[in-house]
Amino acid sequence: MKRLKLLSGAFLLMAMLFAGCQKQTHSIKEETTAGERSAVKSSSRVAALKEGIEERLNRLKAGQENRTITGTRFLLRQHPEYRNLLLNALNDVPACNDDTKINLWLNDQLSDWTATVVFYAIETGMLDYPTYDALIFENSGAGQVFGAQGTYTQRLTKTFKDLKRFWDIESAGIVMVAMHGDMLLDREKIIRTDMALYGTTEEDAGAWADLIIEIINAFPQYRMGNHPIFTFNAFAQKGFDPGTPYEPIPDKIVMGDGILDGFNAIGYGDVAPQAILAHEFGHQVQYQLNLTGGSGPEASRRSELMADAFSAYFLAHSRGQSMNWKRVQQFLQVFFNIGDCSFTSNDHHGTPAQRMAAATWAYGVVEAAQKQGHILSAGAFASMFDAVLPQILNN
Numbered sequence: 001m002k003r004l005k006l007l008s009g010a011f012l013l014m015a016m017l018f019a020g021c022q023k024q025t026h027s028i029k030e031e032t033t034a035g036e037r038s039a040v041k042s043s044s045r046v047a048a049l050k051e052g053i054e055e056r057l058n059r060l061k062a063g064q065e066n067r068t069i070t071g072t073r074f075l076l077r078q079h080p081e082y083r084n085l086l087l088n089a090l091n092d093v094p095a096c097n098d099d100t101k102i103n104l105w106l107n108d109q110l111s112d113w114t115a116t117v118v119f120y121a122i123e124t125g126m127l128d129y130p131t132y133d134a135l136i137f138e139n140s141g142a143g144q145v146f147g148a149q150g151t152y153t154q155r156l157t158k159t160f161k162d163l164k165r166f167w168d169i170e171s172a173g174i175v176m177v178a179m180h181g182d183m184l185l186d187r188e189k190i191i192r193t194d195m196a197l198y199g200t201t202e203e204d205a206g207a208w209a210d211l212i213i214e215i216i217n218a219f220p221q222y223r224m225g226n227h228p229i230f231t232f233n234a235f236a237q238k239g240f241d242p243g244t245p246y247e248p249i250p251d252k253i254v255m256g257d258g259i260l261d262g263f264n265a266i267g268y269g270d271v272a273p274q275a276i277l278a279h280e281f282g283h284q285v286q287y288q289l290n291l292t293g294g295s296g297p298e299a300s301r302r303s304e305l306m307a308d309a310f311s312a313y314f315l316a317h318s319r320g321q322s323m324n325w326k327r328v329q330q331f332l333q334v335f336f337n338i339g340d341c342s343f344t345s346n347d348h349h350g351t352p353a354q355r356m357a358a359a360t361w362a363y364g365v366v367e368a369a370q371k372q373g374h375i376l377s378a379g380a381f382a383s384m385f386d387a388v389l390p391q392i393l394n395n
Ligand SMILES: [Zn+2]
Pocket: 081, 279, 280, 283, 303, 304, 307
């Protein structure tokens, strides 16, 4: 029995997403990789270590068979853009375009992940700790560093300020925080996150933390937690108070190192951080103006397409980022295809064509607005968007 069904399912989905397509997923599961065999052969220490890890893993699991997520108050309210925890319809994943640069890049990053490496990642649930640590405990924007090397700190900080100035909402309380995979080596952070998510005792959480740290240290494939798969994510969270003993969680945008580094690696470092942040900020606008419009696939699709439009309007507007539209389009072509392998983009984000139509529509509004020299109010922009949504969906 897996430790946590829901999140393990999410990891399987991730593995599928980041391996590109189903066929790669199957190959990753096969116990046939040369790297693994040679690793075992070259060092009996590794074999002994694996035995030790598995024994402890089994013992821990036996002690906590009913270990399921109890911290439902912490489940992401807004699905993350690049990783949908709640998707269970794996069978519905459409044929994906594994020729997109980002899929190829991610596939390449996972090329040395053996079945053992995947197995431990799933069984320990390690993928989820960076996300939930950032969601629950990173509640101040002060001193945040973005990107594993801090590459995007200055630019994202500036863009965030620009966004707050651009849209006419109460934005002073919105915080932007980073998500770093190397928290997987931080015992205290793993413990606090484990206790919050699973309702474990400090002692049990400590045992998990020790095991995770040992595994991360033992397998170089995890890159000391800095593998992009741990943080290939960005999301917007509406503020809420989880109650004692936690601090209230402010309206928040979380930017993972992995997604920033990934788009930089494939040549979109000039536009991706701003565009992704602007999309997430669009969700904060929606929260504040009550524009999310309920639940279900249609509401979700509308929210996502509207966030794309908010983003494009800001990126192209002379008083926003004043970016070259051709360049923005080039990035969006890649960005919108990310959904193809990850979840049912028809239901959740709109198709790539619909998303591009939403962005293109917003660009047209920019041109009209600039003649009048002003920035539309967020509410007016959203109303205009809703009026054209049926046409956008025809794409
Ligand atoms: Zn979104």
